[in-house]
Amino acid sequence: MKKIFLVLLVLVVVISCNKSIKKQKKYPENLSKVIEKHGGFDVWRSFKTVTFTVKNEEHTTDLNSRKALVNTDKYSLGFDGENVWLKEQDLAAFKGNPEFYYNLYFYFYAMPFVLTDDGIIYSETKAIEFEGVSYPGIKISYKANVGTSPDDNYFIYYHPETYQMEWLGYTVTYFSKKPSSEFNIIRYNDWENVNGLVLPKSITWYKKNEEGNPLAPTREPTKFSSALLSKAPLADSFFEKPKQ
Template structure:
């Protein structure tokens, strides 16, 4: 609870300035980032937090340390170790190594697709209900992150450059690249301190040609978005002691 309350204090702390990097992403993808608030504003931010159901996800945007707090468990990455703190063995049934940053990546779109070590490739448009959505494939240089063989495809609206779809592969278990794409529609966005961040995302079924058809399950909703230019202490992301 103390960790969650700290987030409300951050809004009053002085901001921290960061230098601007030389950009290497495609011009039109840059327009997508600009539509969502701009890379400069994103890179000034230090802390991102959001709720998914009872889970409170909090991330340091520069170190990528993360903690997830919920009534029955806490899960996090302290910069060296992925840890799990549970009430009992039934409190958390997932794979902590896979889950700890899963929704951070989905929530921090499209900005996480401007990370270092990324390779961009223009792909064919995605056609859905008569609209053609231009897209870019994102792959990673070797040894970047925990799953460097993962691929993403970002599709944006042709008129306003707002992100609309994300196709992605999962290689966590196999550790091998594949073409088995999953598809998410970014159905609703909300403005938070100048950045356009997801409010709802919906997984879609896909046909044999790889085009989305209909929702696979109800939308996943994100609430209580928070972003700040102030930092949290390293201890915030450490496993609780004696709990």
């Protein structure tokens, strides 16, 4: 009986250690500081669902499964865990590619936390300069076969003193299915505290010079509103295509 007890005790210790190792995933020190500036890993992982509004669309995403729903009065689209679907109340109301679009704004909104997903490779990248400030950067790439666009690259740039995220560079390879050296750049300088997390109120696309440094806005800011974080997951049926 004592031997059985000891064996069970060893198994419990091993399982606990394995769980601790998984929780202690290593990130670059500077990225960890950025995450902490925005609320921290523990707070982010305590939530199950996020909802926000952008361009009169209500976006809801399950933070674990990444199931998603985008709702408007003219159309709805979503990802049910297996398939992306589109339902239009008005014919041809949605302009775009549903598979590309359904989680596009979620990724922009959930920065910098989505840059800690599994399958990510971190490396150094050169800083960018704007209005006399040099913003250090981290390059984020993906392992093969991760997501629908594993050749995408992201570049996060943070303030050298506060470690708050200030800029995001990104490439788009979804349509070409080929690596690209051309990248877009977004300024993140308008934030709000949502349940302990620092999340964007708006983002602004910028044009850049030949060195990749931002110059001036290319359009009006894209605004996020009605942000809501929940610690309760939604039912799977919430993300399924309506039958009627």
